Amino acid sequence: MSSWDDDDSAAAAATDVELLKRAWRNEKAAPEILRFDSPLVSRVREQIQLLEETLDDFADSGVDDLVVSLYQMDLDRTLFLLRSYLRLRLQKIEKYTMHISRSDDLLSRLSQQERRFAKSCAEIMEKHLEQSVLSKLPYGYDSVTRQSLSSTEDDMVPEPQLDTFVFCKTKSDVGAFQLDDIGEEVVDLVADDLYVLRYKSIKGLVEGGRIDLI
């Protein structure tokens, strides 16, 4: 029926494409940026490169057009997944650049290149805001991160809404799961059933790979 049945053990049976697809879906559905799966991306890049070289060889050695076009489709599909995954993350970094830059935890979720991107994005943004608007505001209101001197915290920094609801499925039974702090909301999470829950409550499960976002 569905491909959920196919993996009995978490990563062992899943191909890199399936893992990438899962990472892509999670990233798309999650409001905040998730951990960059560095080993997975390198493996996929290697395979893409290998296939590109193979296709070049095919072109020279006159392999059947049909076979070439099928491999090309496989390549295109994988490239789409990878590109979309990377672009999604860049979009999130751009959107929440200040928020990410000041949190070590969030920064640690980025790849090295993404960190450079985040840093220069924040710098450019700050410079632009200062030059175009902030320098012309009266003293006390010209901070990039705070509305005014009377703000007790950085309230001008956009943050992702972790409270948003997401659709998800668990791979295996999680059992009774507590959704909030007071212990009033408990949900029985059964494998393969679809739930709509607050992202914040299941954040840990997503990071641990026990729940997939749809």
Added chain:
Amino acid sequence: MAGQSDPHLSIFSPSEVEFVAEDEIVEIVPNIRMDALNMICGDFGPFFPQIPTKVPLWLAVALKKRSKCTIRTPDWMTVDRLTQVLEAERESPREFQPLPFHYIEISKLLFDHARDDISDAYLVRSLIEDIRDVRFHKVETGLETISGRTHAVKLKNLSAMEVNIVRPFMVRTLQAFYKHDSPQMIQQADNTGSRATPVTDRGPRRDLRRR
């Protein structure tokens, strides 16, 4: 272009849902001989004429377009099975019948590219449309029961495309309710579809004041 498909990050376009569905495995009967394909997404083949082989849907469609195979209709897509499902859907107003997660996308792709391989295609298509209507009506009814007390929704057996259609509205609704009506005591409520779960009474109910 990859990643440019939506202004709001968390929305999947229908094409993207179809993209995911295209990796589902179907059975084809090739009419050519071809060596095994060792692709990034998996190994398939080798292909021999008249020997059924399992491949991903996108590959099956590609071969079918070039007239290199016929596609075997999946077991769940027969008139008999679908009639059973439709009856069961109609009889259980709070439950969704188990169907393949990508049944809408799979059937659409097969209708578009391999209609001649489906027996009673016209009937199958109209059955699936009816099933979609009944199910979606249930989703709409279920949406009406969402209240401030809803902290989780269970949608057992809902399919990918149905999820995608209802996602924006449902998320915004749940968000709005959560923001505007988060009482100290929230009761557990199992809304759309599933077995009857005993609801423990944890306190006085607080209804939204009706205008």
